[in-house]
């Protein structure tokens with residue numbers, strides 16, 4: 001139900017709308033030759049930037065659950081003649097890539113949509129090489145959202161109903177294997193009457 005609402009929302013999203021909450025690619029410090037994955041890549045803006053930064057010896061994957069987003073991302077890659085990129089239609093809870101195959105993972109304002117955030121971070125951990133890193137921008141709250149909001153597919157699709165508390169989020173990261181987190185930036189704002197925190201942070205696989 002919630003997944004259908006998410007796909008509906010992003011399929012109908014206007015081309016000119018801004019979908020980002022962070023903008024984190026500069027924090028990832030990508031180098032030529034690296035392999036990188038963008039989770040919930042949307043129209044692929046940051047995936048294509050990543051592909052350019054890692055160059056012809058590197059590779060970028062963009063993954064999104066909404067086929068329309070992947071279609072637009074692929075069109076952009078074709079227009080820019082960017083070849084070292086593949087876009088995948090998939091849920092980020094089960095990612096069709098091999099263990100320890102990536103140097104870096106990024107995700108911008110997408111993981112909040114997924115109910116099982118531990119599954120997502122376990123996938124990130126599985127995919128990263130030893131010493132690999134992720135940089136994520138995501139939303140969280142200081143106080144719990146009411147359960148009717150958490151269970152409302154429209155609220156989850158609208159980038160606030162799926163937010164969990166900062167403390168819960170930190171527990172998710174630890175249980176997936178990321179025990180040292182560095183926060184790069186944070187912004188507080190009110191959405192639909194609820195106080196939200198948008199945070200950009202990094203974790204590393206030891």
Ligand SMILES: C[S@@+](CC[C@H](N)C(=O)[O-])C[C@H]1O[C@@H](n2cnc3c(N)ncnc32)[C@H](O)[C@@H]1O
Nearest residue numbers: 019020040041042064065066091092108110113
């Ligand atoms: C707010 S948009 C962000 C898009 C892009 N990262 C950006 O910053 O412009 C969230 C994206 O996450 C995708 N998404 C939501 N749930 C997902 C899931 N379970 N697996 C993969 N992608 C998902 C949506 O389809 C949407 O494209």
